[in-house]
Amino acid sequence: MPSAAERTRTLVQSTSSAVLLVPGVNSARPEQLMPLARSVGPDGEIFLVLPADSPVVRAATHAQDDELTAVLEITDVAPVAVPHRIRGRAWITGWLTCVPGIAEPGRMMLRLEVGDASVDDLWGAEGVEPEEFARAEADPLVAHEAELLQHLYSAHGEQVRTLGRLLGGRAGQAAPGPCERVVPLALDRFGLRVRLTHAHGDCRPAEHTFDARFEFPEPVRDITGLRRAMHGLFEAAAG
Incomplete structure (x- = not known):
């Protein structure tokens, strides 16, 4: 399985939504706290681009040599519709400083020196x-995960559904029946996670997932390796 550090790094470099929270900055609108771009530097620092008029940017500018603490909160939502859609959250706490002259006009780059993190x-x-x-x-698939899951769901839904046959009676469930959905939920270099939804009785709630x-x-390294791995999974389920 990926380590906690790898999972946190993957979330930071993903397209998941994020907000930058700074103590004392309470009147900002949510969109003013959302970085327009984020990346990780060679020493593990996180670079964030925000509108130049963001209250966070003003706070970092006024802090100058003082340490301005901040928390980057990332919320990971499944790119396909499933029950309980939030897949996870990460919090990175550190110290915020401005990096002027890098971002395009109307924007400011901020540097978050990581002091603590959790996922x-x-x-x-x-x-x-x-x-x-x-x-x-x-994870090497992070840039493509959302697109790949959506493609699996829309173009290979029936094949994904057959994966339930590989479970047998495990997890207290029988193989998928006519009232069951099998939806691709998460994908990384080690494997595929799906969410099964079983509706009791005549296909109306209550549901169990x-x-x-x-x-x-x-582990796969690229899309070519992933294609071979998925083909092997589907072949095993079909057999």
Whole structure:
């Protein structure tokens, strides 16, 4: 499984929504706290681009040599419609400074020096040390995960549904029946996670959901490797 540092780094470098929270900045509109872009530097620092008129930018500018603490909160939402759609959250706490002259006009780049981090996601809740975050690498599929899951759901829905056959009677469930949905939920270099929704009785609520994870024979490095791994999964389910 990916480490907590890898999962946190992946969320930072993903397209998941984020807000930058600074003590004392309480009157800002939500969109004024949302970075327009974010990236990770070679030493593990996080670079954030915000509108130049953001209250956060003003606070960082006025702080000058003082330490301005901030929390970057990232919320990861599944790119396909499933029950309980939030897949996880990450919090990165650190010290904020301005990096003038880098961003385009009307914007300002801020540097967040990481002091502490934590993640609470489909794998569980864990803390992350700054050194671990700096050494970690984002999952190689992070830039394409949302598109890939949407493609699996829309173009290969029936094949994804057959994966439930690989579960047998595990998790207290029978193989998917006519009232069951199997939706691709998360994808990384190690495997695919799906969410099964079983409706009782005549296909009307109440519903019961549970997740199942299918590991690849070996970690994939790119889309070509993922294609081979998914083909193997579908072949195993069909057989």
